[in-house]
Amino acid sequence: MPKIRLHYSVHTLNNQQLLPAGIQLSPKTSSKLIYRPKRPLGKSILLMRYGTIRQDLIQFMGQDPYSRIFAPEHGATRGWGLMKKVSLPQEVMEILDYFKAHDYYTYRHFLVVYVLSLFLARHLLTDADDLISEANAGPTHDIGKICVPLRILKKRKPLTLSERMMLDHHAAAGYVLICYYLQDTTNFAAIIARDHHERRDGSGYPSGKKLKNRMLEIVAVSDIYDALISSRPYRSKPYDNRSALEEITAMAQIGKLSWDVVKVLVNHNRKNRSHSNECVVSLDKRGRAPAGNVYGIIISENSGKIRQ
Numbered sequence: 122m123p124k125i126r127l128h129y130s131v132h133t134l135n136n137q138q139l140l141p142a143g144i145q146l147s148p149k150t151s152s153k154l155i156y157r158p159k160r161p162l163g164k165s166i167l168l169m170r171y172g173t174i175r176q177d178l179i180q181f182m183g184q185d186p187y188s189r190i191f192a193p194e195h196g197a198t199r200g201w202g203l204m205k206k207v208s209l210p211q212e213v214m215e216i217l218d219y220f221k222a223h224d225y226y227t228y229r230h231f232l233v234v235y236v237l238s239l240f241l242a243r244h245l246l247t248d249a250d251d252l253i254s255e256a257n258a259g260p261t262h263d264i265g266k267i268c269v270p271l272r273i274l275k276k277r278k279p280l281t282l283s284e285r286m287m288l289d290h291h292a293a294a295g296y297v298l299i300c301y302y303l304q305d306t307t308n309f310a311a312i313i314a315r316d317h318h319e320r321r322d323g324s325g326y327p328s329g330k331k332l333k334n335r336m337l338e339i340v341a342v343s344d345i346y347d348a349l350i351s352s353r354p355y356r357s358k359p360y361d362n363r364s365a366l367e368e369i370t371a372m373a374q375i376g377k378l379s380w381d382v383v384k385v386l387v388n389h390n391r392k393n394r395s396h397s398n399e400c401v402v403s404l405d406k407r408g409r410a411p412a413g414n415v416y417g418i419i420i421s422e423n424s425g426k427i428r429q
Contacts, residue, residue: 122148123328125315129290131297134216134267139301146293151306154297165208168259169201172218174232181233186350186362190389191240203256204239210302216267217260224274226354227266230347235260237343244385245339255336258310262317262340265295275354279418292318293327313340320377338379342386345369345378356414364408366390374404 125146131139144150169175182191220228235258242255266274269291273284280288295314300306317340319325319332332338349365352358360368366387373383380402387402 123330125327131294154301168207231260234343238340241339254309261310262313265291268294277354279415279420281422322376342382358411367408
């Protein structure tokens, strides 16, 4: 397990503290999440039969550019059979409800990244067990954001350094929460929650490990892509699709993301798809970041000065 120290406490949706700030995650501390006295967890619920999730997914998949990526003739709906079998604890479903009511972008992001990851995995993973693990992880990669105040998640101005640290805390917090809810410290959903912001060159967080797992690389690319093409509180306009793909291509070019995963994503954004191995990705940059984007800008808490 990578060395990760919690800068903030981890708590459930009803404010039950699972681990305090300052503790270092380890097999020993993680095991306490399973064997500690706790209230009984709720029953397991089928994801696709819960609330409006199925209808919401259909709506999101029908919006551009996902309507092109998930076009039925390209087999995008084949993953629905696996998704119909996925069940999650009631507490996890309640977290989805929380974000749907209070931060709709994050709710949508949960679902879209899940479906896009599963779709890309079908084209990249040859092991059926790996694909099933990907499906069973469910829309939980950002579950740790329940430990981030809404005022930070929805802030339109640049974050302070402490606010940015609290936002980044969601990765480690997500691991803790999934371990607790699923009663399993090795579950792939917990690993995704912890490592989806790690990068191949070791420049990510929370541990700075070099990302080598293909399934995690798929989630990382899906997460970045949807974040770029979506409206965010800190960016009034999303990246246009070409500019978003160019940003991701540039990250692959310098070794942060997997070229194989990026090529599949680019290929399925084209009208005339080729085999992914034959897909040629242009390195020309003609797009640009939208105006008013304050992502990555940190403002001093004392002086108010901005720094990148």
